[in-house]
Amino acid sequence: MTKIAILHEGVLDKKVIEGLIKHIELDEKLIVFYSMGVKSNFFDKKHPAYISLSLSVENDEINKVFFILDADNCDKNQGGMIKTQEKLQVMIKSLGFESISRFYITHDPRTKDKEGFIESLLLSTIPEEKMNCIDRFLECTGFDKKGGDKSTYERIYKNIAHPLSPYNFDHIHFNELKTQLTQLFAESK
């Protein structure tokens, strides 16, 4: 059975993707996850994940590849949507995966420059009144939104913002990711 590779940064990305695939009723058995650990590993051609993946692609075991990684903030090295996208496209080309790849760069859709990470995307999907409270809370406590710890976002989301259901996959902010995944599965057939 030919499979689809999904390359992600950490555990949370994998958990969200798994949940989303179930939510939109795609066949999760077709997925092979490749954990890259941190964003910089996506730009290391010699990373074991790429070696393993290239061999599997060469032997027709994998026919589609999906990259999901954080945009991060513009002031960071390789940060921001544009820089991340440019660098990733160079890597995809050097791997020879242009015709079989799709990618999604996680960010907070509310930001002007499409900055952020998976945690801020999740936080952007909670009801507006709650979000305003949290924004005010972060502002009052002096939390540095750009340089702040991503796990704090995750903790806020998990414990304060959305205690009843894990993720609000029906939110409009998940639409782009859902479209990418649906097209990926359709192209894999």
Place this chain on the structure above:
Amino acid sequence: MTAITAHFLTDIEIKQFKCFTDFKASGFERVNLISGKNNVGKTAFMEACYINTYSINVNSMATAIHSIKFMRENLNILFNGHDSIKILDSTKIYVSKSNLREIEFHITEKDAIKEYIFSINSDLVTINAKELNLIFEYINNIKFIDNFGWSDNDLARAYEAIQKHEKETDLSALVQEFDDSIDSFKLIGGTKPQCKTKGEWRDITEFGDGLRHYISIICALYTCENSYLFIDEIDNGIYYDHFDRLWKIIFTLSKKTNCQVFATTHSKEMLESFARVAKKLDEQDISYTRLVKNKNQELKSITFDYAVIKYSTENEHEVR
């Protein structure tokens, strides 16, 4: 590659042999595990590597080609007798090129003249069938343990290396770790492998096949010093609880004796154990090769080095 490992087979192209045509595999290290589905050609792949490493001259090349068929037909030969030429004839063609040598064997029949053609690194030898006089030239430190296991005689010959290295006590200790009811292992009368249990010497045949296989592998690792050991179906008869111990022995002894090991398996537990023990011992001179058929039904190889094996097992990828 350092001088000590200069003899290692690192890559091979099997141009023609059994199920292989223009097949390439590379990236071999000191200990190499080969896997793949049933009938994909794991044993044939090992045979191809075995013939290439064995072919230092025409006689040893003919011996290797004869041996691979002889091993597989052991039981039939026992009952029906054998004709060495017929056994050699069963391999119609063998062509391979490795980092060690380029060799070719084929049989031609034209105008009622049958000829055997041997070529090693372009040195061509053509022998008319009527003049063929098979001279077996065995290389004592290249061994192949097939899935039927070794006979008492094979084991007795390999045990000589244990004696030469004065490792009889170590071997008995390893046997005891394998089965704590066994106090000691010895070759009684030079040919009879026996185990001492409850103060009594008993023939090895009274124990499971796994024990014979385990002892054969340890003895072979000493025998194949500075050379090669091929083990078909390494997990044969061995309970999975012993896999980690076996890999630890193989990693440690192969390093000590500078022996390159090739082994096949289709056991998931064996592969997991291979990766687990390598990681635990930080044993990086390993490779894992999977034989697969692509969508065009062409046979291909995928070879993982230590970093990729480690990554794949940590990410729970199905690598069989």
